[in-house]
Amino acid sequence: MLQSKLTSTFGLMLLMATVSFAQQVKSDYDHDANFSRYKTYSWTSVKTRNPLWVDRIKSAVNSALTAKGWTEVPSGGDAAVFAIETTKEQQTLNTFYDNFGGGWGRRGGFGGFGDATTTTDTYKVGTLVIDIFDAGTKKLIWRGSSSDTLSDKADKNIKNLDKGVNKLFEHFPPEPKR
Numbered sequence: 001m002l003q004s005k006l007t008s009t010f011g012l013m014l015l016m017a018t019v020s021f022a023q024q025v026k027s028d029y030d031h032d033a034n035f036s037r038y039k040t041y042s043w044t045s046v047k048t049r050n051p052l053w054v055d056r057i058k059s060a061v062n063s064a065l066t067a068k069g070w071t072e073v074p075s076g077g078d079a080a081v082f083a084i085e086t087t088k089e090q091q092t093l094n095t096f097y098d099n100f101g102g103g104w105g106r107r108g109g110f111g112g113f114g115d116a117t118t119t120t121d122t123y124k125v126g127t128l129v130i131d132i133f134d135a136g137t138k139k140l141i142w143r144g145s146s147s148d149t150l151s152d153k154a155d156k157n158i159k160n161l162d163k164g165v166n167k168l169f170e171h172f173p174p175e176p177k178r
Contacts, residue, residue, distance in 0.1 A: 027144035035173035042077035048085040064169035126150025
């Protein structure tokens with residue numbers, strides 16, 4: 001019985017942690033823009049703290065846009081693409097119980113937990129923001145962001161980047177107004 005409670009509790013904690021750390025994508029666009037007229041794009045810049053990320057970000061975005069039928073040109077594209085990395089520190093609390101027991105305490109609280117230990121983990125959350133401008137008017141036509149895409153952990157970086165960018169461009173370009 002104790003083993004099944006511990007397993008259930010651990011499983012629930014793991015599920016909650018997975019959901020809270022999952023990538024989130026958001027996008028918005030100019031509803032008056034005619035996306036069918038954009039076929040080519042050029043990069044304006046990629047701003048990131050780590051210069052190794054410039055080519056990685058461009059590669060991931062280029063793959064996503066190519067899959068949508070857009071073609072990169074060195075300059076003079078129909079659209080201009082800009083990418084920026086934003087990073088903030090996030091904290092999470094981890095509480096572990098030992099001597100896990102059951103039953104209600106005398107004052108209406110749940111008793112029998114034993115000792116609880118809470119630790120704080122600080123980690124950096126990296127968000128990638130992609131802006132696409134109409135190259136002629138310099139007007140922003142689309143903005144997308146993918147949170148938890150860039151991290152300090154090198155082994156996860158490229159996988160997370162590709163996954164986040166693919167998810168970000170999943171519904172790109174926006175459907176025309178009807």
